Amino acid sequence: MTGRAAVVAGLGGWLPPVRVTNDDLAVQLDTTDEWITTRTGIRQRFVVPPGLSTSGIAVEAGARALASAGRSSVGLLVLATSTPDHPCPATAPEVASRLGLGEIPAFDVAAVCTGFVYALAGASSMISAGIADSALVIGADTFSTILNPEDRTTRAIFGDGAGAVALRAGTADEPGALLGFDLGSDGSQADMITVPGGGSEHRSRGVVEADDLYFTMQGRSVFRNAVTRMSESSRRLAHRIGWPVDTVDRLVAHQANVRILSAVGAELGLPDDRLVVNLDRVGNTVAASIPLALVDGVHAGEITPGDRVLLCGFGGGLTWGAAALEFPRLSVEPLPGLPAKSLSTHAN
Numbered sequence: 001m002t003g004r005a006a007v008v009a010g011l012g013g014w015l016p017p018v019r020v021t022n023d024d025l026a027v028q029l030d031t032t033d034e035w036i037t038t039r040t041g042i043r044q045r046f047v048v049p050p051g052l053s054t055s056g057i058a059v060e061a062g063a064r065a066l067a068s069a070g071r072s073s074v075g076l077l078v079l080a081t082s083t084p085d086h087p088c089p090a091t092a093p094e095v096a097s098r099l100g101l102g103e104i105p106a107f108d109v110a111a112v113c114t115g116f117v118y119a120l121a122g123a124s125s126m127i128s129a130g131i132a133d134s135a136l137v138i139g140a141d142t143f144s145t146i147l148n149p150e151d152r153t154t155r156a157i158f159g160d161g162a163g164a165v166a167l168r169a170g171t172a173d174e175p176g177a178l179l180g181f182d183l184g185s186d187g188s189q190a191d192m193i194t195v196p197g198g199g200s201e202h203r204s205r206g207v208v209e210a211d212d213l214y215f216t217m218q219g220r221s222v223f224r225n226a227v228t229r230m231s232e233s234s235r236r237l238a239h240r241i242g243w244p245v246d247t248v249d250r251l252v253a254h255q256a257n258v259r260i261l262s263a264v265g266a267e268l269g270l271p272d273d274r275l276v277v278n279l280d281r282v283g284n285t286v287a288a289s290i291p292l293a294l295v296d297g298v299h300a301g302e303i304t305p306g307d308r309v310l311l312c313g314f315g316g317g318l319t320w321g322a323a324a325l326e327f328p329r330l331s332v333e334p335l336p337g338l339p340a341k342s343l344s345t346h347a348n
């Protein structure tokens with residue numbers, strides 16, 4: 001007998017309309033297209049115009065995932081974001097309401113760039129436990145709203161975007177069934193990726209400096225930890241579900257830096273052509289990064305039905321995680337504003 005499992009039934013993504021190229025950044029900051037491309041692999045990113053926030057882009061991606069699944073309702077909404085519309089309340093209930101999903105349970109998950117994997121694990125578990133029969137899992141972030149406009153390191157990397165999957169209850173032997181998760185955290189390194197101010201710890205001291213409201217990261221340490229944590233988490237999960245790592249057809253890792261992706265592939269012994277890479281087109285979109293890479297990978301013909309797909313993420317917290325599925329047949333709209341992806345954009 002095969003157990004109840006959450007099955008991926010729909011996929012969608014959305015990018016805001018303002019495209020920012022490396023050359024655009026070089027006009028405002030002491031940087032060059034050559035530096036950004038060589039050190040990160042990123043060529044452009046998209047940012048929200050004034051008045052558009054995380055809820056707005058989450059609604060767009062959620063609607064596309066629902067359409068992809070052929071559904072107009074779900075029993076649960078989980079939104080992964082670290083740039084909620086407000087510190088309180090969560091943004092998920094508003095997104096559910098704007099999608100016309102009624103009075104369903106809806107909550108946010110804040111695990112920065114690992115947020116989508118954590119949210120997927122939460123929704124999958126609630127479906128497996130019988131708490132919900134279907135779910136919409138959205139990763140959406142608008143990091144452009146929390147970056148220091150003068151910080152060339154962070155502005156070169158981050159972009160805004162939203163991606164989503166629709167889940168339904170099914171069985172573990174179906175294509176699209178989520179086969180397992182590996183999750184972890186290390187709060188002793190919380191300072192490595194942080195917005196120092198704006199929360200209760202900061203406010204309790206009574207001093208709020210404007211600069212403390214900007215996102216900061218220790219780039220080199222983040223780089224090293226991202227490689228180690230994503231490789232270890234992927235390897236642990238593959239072992240647990242009985243996949244020899246070299247049978248993974250596609251690794252969809254958090255799109256942070258093309259050199260990080262290549263290093264994770266090398267650690268796992270996976271050649272570059274098994275890595276899905278779309279950060280050159282969208283930058284690091286935080287919680288949206290994995291579902292946006294899935295959308296682009298499907299459209300490029302890199303991810304096909306039956307493929308063994310391993311998802312892995314790493315982010316602030318520190319947090320990390322991995323998820324596995326055999327990819328189902330899905331009908332997915334391309335990302336708006338992006339020409340078809342060339343198959344030559346693999347890590348190199």
Ligand code: COA
Pocket residue numbers: 030031032035036039040113152153156157217218219220222223226256257284314315316
């Ligand atoms: N343009 C030009 N120079 C830049 C720059 C930019 N956009 N960003 C940083 N630099 C400079 C630095 O100021 C430094 O100058 P200095 O030597 O005069 O002090 C120099 O480049 C080297 O900086 P370093 O941080 O050592 O470079 P790096 O090769 O590690 O690349 C990152 C920097 C941020 C691209 C890289 O560390 C990285 O990608 N880290 C992971 C970031 C990430 O993925 N974050 C999200 C995690 S989920």
